[in-house]
């Protein structure tokens with residue numbers, strides 16, 4: 147049988163079948179089509195403006211490694227005029243983040259992108275190793291997700307960047323849509339498909355974990371107790387919103403990119419694991435399921451979603467939607483420092499935090515049965 151030719155150029159030998167479209171493509175057309183789709187996502191959402199300083203959240207894993215490479219490529223190819231940085235958070239997980247940070251350092255020098263590393267130990271006084279040895283593995287992802295979100299914002303503020311991009315991909319977002327539907331969490335459902343956010347969306351947006359251990363590169367660490375930084379100005383976005391995980395892996399493989407592929411040792415994440423397995427089954431039957439779920443998520447939530455009122459934490463200056471005055475990270479730290487770690491996890495948002503910002507009406511965070519039925523029937 148003669149070798150099959152690429153469906154795009156009709157000339158070169160096809161080397162892979164694109165997971166997203168099923169088309170047989172050659173290596174260079176695959177690179178080009180993958181990069182062009184990310185470029186189109188960036189243009190369609192007006193993600194950047196010329197002169198923006200952009201930090202790439204770099205964990206050393208496949209998604210953020212490919213993101214760093216593609217952002218650099220597109221910035222040069224299309225002359226976006228962006229000032230790019232790598233920003234890594236060292237959560238303090240021995241045998242995981244210390245190794246992955248070595249990969250980030252390698253990428254920093256290979257791609258010629260300056261790297262900044264911030265650690266939980268310096269910011270919060272606790273590593274994830276310390277936290278897990280105190281509270282066990284249950285709920286540790288809550289601490290890690292809340293701390294990382296804030297740490298990324300603090301790193302961005304120190305770098306003076308306008309924007310953080312992360313490697314969340316289409317599979318991550320589709321999984322999150324499924325999880326929010328299954329939990330009936332309409333507020334998060336309305337946020338999880340947004341390609342850009344400008345204020346903290348809370349721990350639930352984290353798709354689970356990261357790990358950690360690396361060194362500090364900067365001397366001007368933020369003291370959480372004295373920070374008064376305008377976090378509201380920092381945008382976050384997901385240029386890989388429509389990029390399939392399988393294609394990211396293929397891209398990294400065919401480009402021979404260096405990335406760290408071990409799962410976090412503290413990440414049980416059972417619930418997301420079920421959503422992921424279900425999504426993979428759906429993808430095997432119909433590859434468009436991933437992007438279809440994202441589109442459903444975008445169309446669903448309008449009703450019943452609330453916007454939270456943002457104020458600043460009375461202790462560290464970070465953003466919070468709690469009228470009690472403390473941000474989630476400070477609440478969690480209080481619990482840890484007082485030896486009652488469940489305190490921050492179990493605390494419920496105060497009633498005022500649930501006020502809808504737009505119309506001033508108080509709304510319940512639980513959706514109505516009709517809203518839930520409508521959401522569930524879409525799947």
Ligand SMILES: Nc1ncnc2c1ncn2[C@@H]1O[C@H](COP(=O)(O)OP(=O)(O)OP(=O)(O)O)[C@@H](O)[C@H]1O
Nearest residue numbers: 203204205207208209210234235312313353355356
């Ligand atoms: N420790 C970290 N430092 C900086 N950014 C991080 C860190 N952990 C996660 N991120 C950012 O958040 C995104 C999602 O991370 P998560 O750990 O949930 O997924 P992942 O699939 O393991 O991502 P990756 O393959 O990039 O590690 C990453 O792609 C990265 O941009």
